[in-house]
Amino acid sequence: MIPFLDLSKINKRFENEFKSVFNSFLDSGYYILGSHVKAFEEEFASYCGVSHCVGVGNGLDALRLILEGYIILGHLKKGDEVLVASNTYIATILAIKQVGLVPKLVESESVTHNFNLEELASLISEKTKAILPVHLYGQLSPMSKILALAKSKNLLVIEDAAQAHGATNENGTKAGALADAAGFSFYPSKNLGALGDAGAVTTNNEQLADVIKKLRNYGTSSKYVNEYVGINSRLDELQAAILRKKLPSLDQDNLMRIEIAKKYLKYVNNKHIKLPSFRYKNDHVFHLFVIRVEDRDKFLTHFEAHEIGTLIHYPIAPHQQKALLEYSDLHFPVTEKIQKQLVSIPISPVLSEKDVNFIISVLNSYH
Ligand SMILES: *Cc1c(COP(=O)(O)O)cnc(C)c1O
Numbered sequence: 106m107i108p109f110l111d112l113s114k115i116n117k118r119f120e121n122e123f124k125s126v127f128n129s130f131l132d133s134g135y136y137i138l139g140s141h142v143k144a145f146e147e148e149f150a151s152y153c154g155v156s157h158c159v160g161v162g163n164g165l166d167a168l169r170l171i172l173e174g175y176i177i178l179g180h181l182k183k184g185d186e187v188l189v190a191s192n193t194y195i196a197t198i199l200a201i202k203q204v205g206l207v208p209k210l211v212e213s214e215s216v217t218h219n220f221n222l223e224e225l226a227s228l229i230s231e232k233t234k235a236i237l238p239v240h241l242y243g244q245l246s247p248m249s250k251i252l253a254l255a256k257s258k259n260l261l262v263i264e265d266a267a268q269a270h271g272a273t274n275e276n277g278t279k280a281g282a283l284a285d286a287a288g289f290s291f292y293p294s295k296n297l298g299a300l301g302d303a304g305a306v307t308t309n310n311e312q313l314a315d316v317i318k319k320l321r322n323y324g325t326s327s328k329y330v331n332e333y334v335g336i337n338s339r340l341d342e343l344q345a346a347i348l349r350k351k352l353p354s355l356d357q358d359n360l361m362r363i364e365i366a367k368k369y370l371k372y373v374n375n376k377h378i379k380l381p382s383f384r385y386k387n388d389h390v391f392h393l394f395v396i397r398v399e400d401r402d403k404f405l406t407h408f409e410a411h412e413i414g415t416l417i418h419y420p421i422a423p424h425q426q427k428a429l430l431e432y433s434d435l436h437f438p439v440t441e442k443i444q445k446q447l448v449s450i451p452i453s454p455v456l457s458e459k460d461v462n463f464i465i466s467v468l469n470s471y472h
Contacts, residue, residue, distance in 0.1 A: 108451070110294055111455055112294065144349060145348050146159060148352055149305055149307070152355070153307045155308060157308050159317045159318050163338070164267040164288055172206060185235070188233060190213060191210040191435075192422060198429065212439055235263060236251055240265065242381070243272060243389055244272070248274065252284065267290035268392040271356055272388055285308065287308070289307065291303035291304060301344055363386075365453075366394055367383075373465055379446075415449060415451075419447075
């Protein structure tokens, strides 16, 4: 049996470090917004190559607080439109909606699963004020094109980097440093995962970082002085301590994912299986390895018979979800077609060579 993702094996590697940091955490008596959150914010900002990082409760809140921060700073106002991928995880879209902005869904492109750039440009109107690209499955969105378009139309660009910790463009710039601001999730299954919920915002905009620091903590500017109608979405001190122990291994973990992806791409040779694209060296950190098959039920039965775990990211497109009924009349032919063919197969820094080879043989024997 090969599980889709073995989280306990991933975290077991840090067991001794986690235990010792827990003991000192317990003894410290300091459990909220303490020294670990502050240190992690500095370390993660430095890792991403930005001047500010603000730790928050989860990835959804990271995106919501960026947008809310821009509303407070007067760069966005309720009712403004934000362009977002029609094939993203629903959180990207919910974040926009929940702060009173209007998500405008954009058709995807069938090779990279990113924005269809022509459709993106054609959807820009007077009301459009921001673009929120997602680095889906760990692969960077075509940022230079998106940024050029945004610049010509005076739009903000906010990255959903929840699946792309450490992904690096051809100039060496990392996810989180590619636009005006970025939201990260450290949900346990992400490339950098906590042992619970956690998230962060990265930005070079000091004003924005300051507002988000207040917003995440009830809009507090100094103890019991409330400047904004904030929320409670602080990065948990213990999760920050855990993330500090894991961050130094992120690049190595990503390299192991890339090595496995390269093996899949090299040795899987089956006309019934469409493999993902891979452009530069590190612009894809393979949070997920997503293939496409025409007859998905048959493929899943084949994998099940060989006891290999799979998942589908995502089985229902956002505009077809009950939660987003207002989009139910829209059609995105590429997103809808691809969504019926997607299958994510195992990939992780702890997947053994033997398991990778077995998965390759099972992929090659599918017909
Ligand atoms: C995981 C994820 C989120 C949300 O992160 P949470 O920490 O679960 O709130 C947002 N966007 C994308 C693309 C994600 O994969």
